[in-house]
Amino acid sequence: MNHRTGTSARPFRLQRSFLGLGLALGWVSVAASVSAAGPFEAGVDAEVSRNHASVEGLYKALHAAPELAFQETQTARRLAAELRALGFEVTEGVGKTGVVGLLRNGSGPTIMVRTELDALPMEEKTGLPYASQVKTTYLGKETLVAHSCGHDLHMASWVGTAKTLVALKAQWMGTLMFVAQPAEEVLGGAKAMLDDGLFKRFGKPDFAFALHTWPMAYGRIGFGTGAVTSNSDSFEALFHGRGAHGSAPDKSIDPVLIASRFVVDVQGVVSREKDPFAFGVFSVGSIQGGTSGNIIPDNVALRGTIRSYDPTVRSRMHDGIRRTATATAAMAGAPAPEIKITAGGDAVINDAALVERTEVALKAAFGAGVSRMPPITPSEDFAEYGKAGVPAMFFLVGVYDPKDVEASRQPGGKPLPINHSPFFAPVPEPSLKTAVKAMSLAVLTALGR
Numbered sequence: 001m002n003h004r005t006g007t008s009a010r011p012f013r014l015q016r017s018f019l020g021l022g023l024a025l026g027w028v029s030v031a032a033s034v035s036a037a038g039p040f041e042a043g044v045d046a047e048v049s050r051n052h053a054s055v056e057g058l059y060k061a062l063h064a065a066p067e068l069a070f071q072e073t074q075t076a077r078r079l080a081a082e083l084r085a086l087g088f089e090v091t092e093g094v095g096k097t098g099v100v101g102l103l104r105n106g107s108g109p110t111i112m113v114r115t116e117l118d119a120l121p122m123e124e125k126t127g128l129p130y131a132s133q134v135k136t137t138y139l140g141k142e143t144l145v146a147h148s149c150g151h152d153l154h155m156a157s158w159v160g161t162a163k164t165l166v167a168l169k170a171q172w173m174g175t176l177m178f179v180a181q182p183a184e185e186v187l188g189g190a191k192a193m194l195d196d197g198l199f200k201r202f203g204k205p206d207f208a209f210a211l212h213t214w215p216m217a218y219g220r221i222g223f224g225t226g227a228v229t230s231n232s233d234s235f236e237a238l239f240h241g242r243g244a245h246g247s248a249p250d251k252s253i254d255p256v257l258i259a260s261r262f263v264v265d266v267q268g269v270v271s272r273e274k275d276p277f278a279f280g281v282f283s284v285g286s287i288q289g290g291t292s293g294n295i296i297p298d299n300v301a302l303r304g305t306i307r308s309y310d311p312t313v314r315s316r317m318h319d320g321i322r323r324t325a326t327a328t329a330a331m332a333g334a335p336a337p338e339i340k341i342t343a344g345g346d347a348v349i350n351d352a353a354l355v356e357r358t359e360v361a362l363k364a365a366f367g368a369g370v371s372r373m374p375p376i377t378p379s380e381d382f383a384e385y386g387k388a389g390v391p392a393m394f395f396l397v398g399v400y401d402p403k404d405v406e407a408s409r410q411p412g413g414k415p416l417p418i419n420h421s422p423f424f425a426p427v428p429e430p431s432l433k434t435a436v437k438a439m440s441l442a443v444l445t446a447l448g449r
């Protein structure tokens with residue numbers, strides 16, 4: 001078990017008394033007669049039920065019409081129209097295809113809620129009636145497109161949250177800043193929006209929230225403090241050798257052998273050099289060289305991904321990977337390889353105070369469904385808003401039937417499709433309802449009323 005789970009899973013009873021403390025301190029300004037579920041829950045529940053049919057309809061429509069990073073023009077237009085209909089002041093084309101909606105409702109904090117707009121270049125194999133059949137051109141090739149990361153569910157719940165908060169306008173004061181961000185999958189959209197003046201043109205929010213689907217039981221909500229996703233860096237190496245006839249390896253410097261040795265030896269960096277308690281992964285996902293079985297090629301190209309939570313682990317892994325690549329080539333008497341390590345995204349850092357305050361409200365509404373979780377290994381460019389100085393919280397919502405989750409845990413059980421699987425298929429109800437309710441309560445709590 002990861003050492004970061006040390007603060008996890010407080011017993012529910014303790015959380016209830018924590019809520020009592022919250023009430024006493026005035027975090028939740030209600031009389032003691034209000035249920036432990038908080039002052040907003042009944043109103044939020046009513047709106048969630050009232051809007052569910054339209055939210056689910058939007059989800060299925062978005063699912064069937066996915067668009068790739070920075071090409072999300074129809075998706076953005078649809079979301080902009082939804083916000084406009086609710087009375088938001090909407091700006092489109094921020095950071096190429098991003099949307100910003102502002103709703104001012106008296107003096108109070110500004111709360112940002114982010115969704116992603118983009119889908120993935122892959123085939124969907126769920127067989128759902130609303131499965132995507134969309135094709136587009138990507139890197140010069142025709143490809144299928146699918147919402148296999150759940151960004152469609154994030155968008156629909158984002159609209160559902162906006163509807164809920166607008167309906168409950170009499171109960172809060174402040175400004176809503178709803179941001180629909182392009183190109184999360186290529187980790188470029190958040191930066192594009194910030195570079196296009198997101199916080200300069202529309203104001204810097206006091207707090208920011210985002211949620212993400214995750215292959216756990218619906219009704220479950222999970223989060224942590226500190227790093228909750230990984231640092232992501234891409235790796236490229238070109239190993240040079242000397243080509244020759246496959247029957248005469250002595251006339252060659254064999255880059256296939258060098259690359260193969262590197263792929264194996266570099267895992268020693270992960271297992272021997274970094275802190276064994278700290279998360280770190282290096283995976284080579286692409287290895288390309290040669291044209292024929294009887295020709296030793298001139299060179300071999302490798303591409304991989306480096307993931308970590310901690311900056312020290314990150315830099316140790318970069319050093320070790322470079323050193324191993326250089327040494328492996330030197331060992332074969334080959335020229336030095338060309339190595340490129342490019343920083344992708346930084347880990348999303350959850351603000352501890354914001355998490356603790358939000359946790360009280362979520363625990364009150366969802367009880368034992370809410371728990372602290374260790375960080376997840378994927379990366380997310382929601383990190384950029386935190387790096388720009390906004391206290392932020394990123395949380396996960398479950399999307400599968402609890403019975404299926406339980407069955408998947410049994411010996412020989414079928415693993416549930418994770419995000420980016422062609423079979424990833426969230427159950428729309430109640431996953432959407434949980435997402436809308438959780439985000440609405442998070443925002444209302446942050447608004448401080």
Ligand SMILES: [Zn+2]
Pocket residue numbers: 149185419420
């Ligand atoms: Zn994704």
Ligand SMILES: [Zn+2]
Pocket residue numbers: 149150151184212
């Ligand atoms: Zn995603």
